[in-house]
Each structure stands twice: as C-alpha cells, then as structure tokens.
Amino acid sequence: MSIAQATIHFTRVVAVAAQKGGVGKTTIVMMLAAILSRWFKVLVVDVDPQKSTTKWANRGEEDLPFDFADSLDPEALGKLKDLHEYDVILVDTPGHHSDRDILDAVLDISDFVIVPTEPTALSLDSILDTLRDHIIPKGLQYRLLVNKVRPQRGTDHTESWLDLFDKNEWIPGEVGLPRFRQFIRLSSPVEDAPGEGTVVTQFYDNRKNHNAISDFAALGTELAAAWATEKRS
Numbered sequence: 340m341s342i343a344q345a346t347i348h349f350t351r352v353v354a355v356a357a358q359k360g361g362v363g364k365t366t367i368v369m370m371l372a373a374i375l376s377r378w379f380k381v382l383v384v385d386v387d388p389q390k391s392t393t394k395w396a397n398r399g400e401e402d403l404p405f406d407f408a409d410s411l412d413p414e415a416l417g418k419l420k421d422l423h424e425y426d427v428i429l430v431d432t433p434g435h436h437s438d439r440d441i442l443d444a445v446l447d448i449s450d451f452v453i454v455p456t457e458p459t460a461l462s463l464d465s466i467l468d469t470l471r472d473h474i475i476p477k478g479l480q481y482r483l484l485v486n487k488v489r490p491q492r493g494t495d496h497t498e499s500w501l502d503l504f505d506k507n508e509w510i511p512g513e514v515g516l517p518r519f520r521q522f523i524r525l526s527s528p529v530e531d532a533p534g535e536g537t538v539v540t541q542f543y544d545n546r547k548n549h550n551a552i553s554d555f556a557a558l559g560t561e562l563a564a565a566w567a568t569e570k571r572s
C-alpha cells in the first residue's frame with residue numbers, strides 16, 4: 340500500500356500559522372505542497388492580504404505540481420472542506436495580529452496546524468501567543484516546526500531548542516509542545532526560491548541544494564507518516 344492509500348480518507352485542511360512575520364509560513368506552505376504533491380492531490384490557498392504565496396506562484400515559469408487559489412472571502416473559506424477532489428489543502432495565513440479574524444476563520448475549518456518558529460526567543464514569544472490565544476483553545480492538533488536553523492550554530496544549539504519544546508515551561512496543561520522531529524535549515528536556494536518562482540521539487544539535486552531537498556522531503560514524510568498512524572474519532 341502506498342503512503343497516499345494508507346493516509347488520506349478525507350480532504351484534510353492544514354493551516355500554516357504563526358503571528359510573527361518572516362518565520363517562514365509562506366515558504367513552508369509552498370515547499371511542503373510540492374513535496375506532498377508526490378503522493379497527494381494538493382491545493383494551496385493564500386488568505387494573507389500580503390499575497391506573498393500568490394506572487395511566488397505567479398512568478399513560476401514552470402508549472403507548479405499543485406493547484407493554487409487565493410481567497411479572502413469567509414464564505415468561500417467555509418466551503419474548502421467540500422473540495423473533495425483534493426487530499427490536502429494547505430492554507431497560508433497572515434503573520435500580523437491585526438488579521439486575527441482571517442486566522443480564526445481558517446483555524447475553524449482546519450484539521451491540523453503547522454506552527455513555524457525560528458530558533459530565537461523573540462520568535463518563540465510570538466508563537467506561544469498564537470498557541471495560547473488561537474490554536475489551543477480550539478482544541479486543534481498542531482506541531483511546531485523549527486525553521487531557519489543556521490547549520491554553523493551546530494546541532495547542539497538546535498537540539499537545545501527542541502528540548503525546550505519537549506519540557507514546555509510556558510503553557511500549563513500541555514505536557515510537551517508537539518513538534519516535528521525534522522527542522523528546516525537556512526539555505527540560499529530556499530531564500531531565492533520565491534524570487535525565481537520555484538519550489539523544492541524543481542531544484543537540481545546538487546551540493547548547494549542538498550540541505551533544502553533533504554529537509555523538506557523528510558518533513559513531508561514525517562507528516563504523511565503521522566497521518567497514516569492517527570486515529571480519527
């Protein structure tokens with residue numbers, strides 16, 4: 340049985356959310372959509388008024404391996420789960436607190452939330468607010484994802500962040516903050532991709548691109564494996 344057969348029995352809406360600008364929401368949506376498209380029929384929806392995902396997608400000369408839509412219409416958002424032709428719908432959300440109504444509207448129809456954070460205290464502070472104010476009160480399944488890891492800081496530095504999540508001294512009632520084992524390293528091909536309109540599955544497999552290809556592929560596999568083993572009520 341393939342991962343896709345084992346995993347998807349319904350249209351799954353996955354929000355990528357963090358009320359902190361620049362942590363990588365748009366990047367995670369576009370790269371993960373590309374990886375998941377290897378196994379699933381994927382739609383990307385841009386609800387951020389900045390329209391970064393839309394601009395990235397429009398810049399691509401090569402066809403993206405997933406479908407794309409932008410919408411700020413709450414009624415259209417409510418109908419996303421009726422789009423049964425898709426296995427996975429990835430939603431890019433705004434990073435600004437003033438857009439909290441859009442964020443809540445997306446979370447209300449989401450099955451799973453990916454919460455990217457940089458391995459810095461300031462980024463984590465904002466992410467904890469998003470968890471406390473929006474994600475945990477709705478009882479949503481979520482996982483933190485550490486992005487923009489600087490390889491030169493060494494694995495100990497990253498591991499110490501992951502340990503902090505597991506210990507969770509910030510949010511009462513949560514034993515450890517759920518997180519992906521995989522993290523995403525800072526790399527120039529990922530930084531350049533929005534300007535070139537490309538996604539990770541279009542990168543040449545060479546030394547320069549290796550970290551990006553391997554990080555996003557492992558992230559996609561970890562997510563699909565989690566779906567394959569989850570029990571739904």
Ligand SMILES: Nc1ncnc2c1ncn2[C@@H]1O[C@H](COP(=O)(O)OP(=O)(O)OP(=O)(O)O)[C@@H](O)[C@H]1O
Nearest residue numbers: 360361362363364365366434487524525526529530
């Ligand atoms: N792993 C990475 N390696 C290199 N650059 C990255 C990485 N992740 C994100 N970036 C870059 O960091 C910047 C911010 O990323 P991105 O736009 O994805 O963040 P965002 O959370 O969507 O921001 P906003 O809240 O403004 O929508 C972009 O220039 C992007 O190319």
Ligand SMILES: [Mg+2]
Nearest residue numbers: 364365387391
């Ligand atoms: Mg963005």
